[in-house]
Amino acid sequence: MLERRTFADRPLVQLTLVRFREFWREPEAVFWTFVFPILMAAGLGIAFRDRPPDVIKIGILGTGAGAAELRRHAESGGGISAEVIPDEAGARGALLTGRVALLVIPGPANQVAYRYDDTNPDGRAARLLVDRALQRAAGGTDPLAVNDQRIREPGGRYIDFLIPGLLGMNLMGSGIWGIGFAIVDARRRNLLKRLVAAPMSRAEYLASFLLSRLLFLALEVLALLGFGFFVFGVPCRGPAVHLAAICLLSALSFSALGLLIASRVRTIEAASGIMNFVMLPMWIVSGVFFSARRFPDLLQPAIHALPLTAAIDALRANMLEGAGLEQVGTRLAILFAWLVVCFAAALKIFRWR
Numbered sequence: 001m002l003e004r005r006t007f008a009d010r011p012l013v014q015l016t017l018v019r020f021r022e023f024w025r026e027p028e029a030v031f032w033t034f035v036f037p038i039l040m041a042a043g044l045g046i047a048f049r050d051r052p053p054d055v056i057k058i059g060i061l062g063t064g065a066g067a068a069e070l071r072r073h074a075e076s077g078g079g080i081s082a083e084v085i086p087d088e089a090g091a092r093g094a095l096l097t098g099r100v101a102l103l104v105i106p107g108p109a110n111q112v113a114y115r116y117d118d119t120n121p122d123g124r125a126a127r128l129l130v131d132r133a134l135q136r137a138a139g140g141t142d143p144l145a146v147n148d149q150r151i152r153e154p155g156g157r158y159i160d161f162l163i164p165g166l167l168g169m170n171l172m173g174s175g176i177w178g179i180g181f182a183i184v185d186a187r188r189r190n191l192l193k194r195l196v197a198a199p200m201s202r203a204e205y206l207a208s209f210l211l212s213r214l215l216f217l218a219l220e221v222l223a224l225l226g227f228g229f230f231v232f233g234v235p236c237r238g239p240a241v242h243l244a245a246i247c248l249l250s251a252l253s254f255s256a257l258g259l260l261i262a263s264r265v266r267t268i269e270a271a272s273g274i275m276n277f278v279m280l281p282m283w284i285v286s287g288v289f290f291s292a293r294r295f296p297d298l299l300q301p302a303i304h305a306l307p308l309t310a311a312i313d314a315l316r317a318n319m320l321e322g323a324g325l326e327q328v329g330t331r332l333a334i335l336f337a338w339l340v341v342c343f344a345a346a347l348k349i350f351r352w353r
Helices: 011-024 027-047 064-075 088-096 119-137 158-188 190-197 202-233 240-262 266-286 297-304 306-321 329-349
Strands: 055-060 082-083 102-107 111-115
Touching: 011 102, 027 158, 027 202, 055 064, 055 088, 055 119, 064 082, 064 102, 064 119, 082 088, 082 119, 088 111, 102 119, 111 119, 158 202, 158 240, 158 266, 158 306, 202 240, 240 306, 240 329, 266 306, 297 306, 306 329
Parallel strands: 055 082, 055 102
Antiparallel strands: 102 111
16 A cells, blocks of 8 residues: 655655755855845945045146136036146146046137047036036126035935846846756756656656745845845835735746756756856846946847846836836736746756756
């Protein structure tokens, strides 16, 4: 008489527990999943922290009292630090090497010339600031009175933009690298060939990788979001349960992509190459560190069809704008499509040997 198996003895449960134990026995995996994104958030958050506006350095070509007076007028508007450069060669060298962003050249009859690189944002900003200060010093007046109202509130800073991007990147990396390498390594060591005789199906084996991701997901998300909230005050304005659903679907989609990549690969080198080939374009174009809108309009449909773009857009909408699942339905549909298609394809072409 066959012994009846308990729930804990089922293949799917045991395989999931194996995935969990394998992860914690790899210090490198723990570092890249939990420590690395926090270190990156800390470094970039400090680099782009709230601080006084940058002072742009400019040069003034000339000597004597006239150059000194021009320097005083240029610095009167704020945001500019000017130095007097007596000769043309020195001024040209300072401009070409980036020591100054703008060169002011006095001319005859109350005229000045501005020499700068118009593709350099500092050069354009310096030109506007210096010209405004010099025009006022020459007696010019502003026909329209203006009042600057500067705001610096959570949600509009670079660190607020960055944390959802890092979270999406981390979900992709841990899903693809963590699952893909585990399968390829088991195939390389002929462990998969031994599992063929085990009382389990191919679907149970692959599903165990997806379920194991759920065990790490809460820790992974809470670690990064908790760091962003307590250290930098990054807001989470949307419903927490909706944020959890977005993270869950994103993690499963990237895990399914990792399964597909590893379904037939035999060596670690080949797996690494394919994974980098898949992830590197998304790191660049999906808006992790800067907006995906910087790329040409012709590429936007393809960029927004990528799973990382959909995940990051949904995370930012929820965290920074307070959007619920209904507002990010299109992005969730893209992630769900990647999950279904990748898992089905992996199930179809998976090879034990």
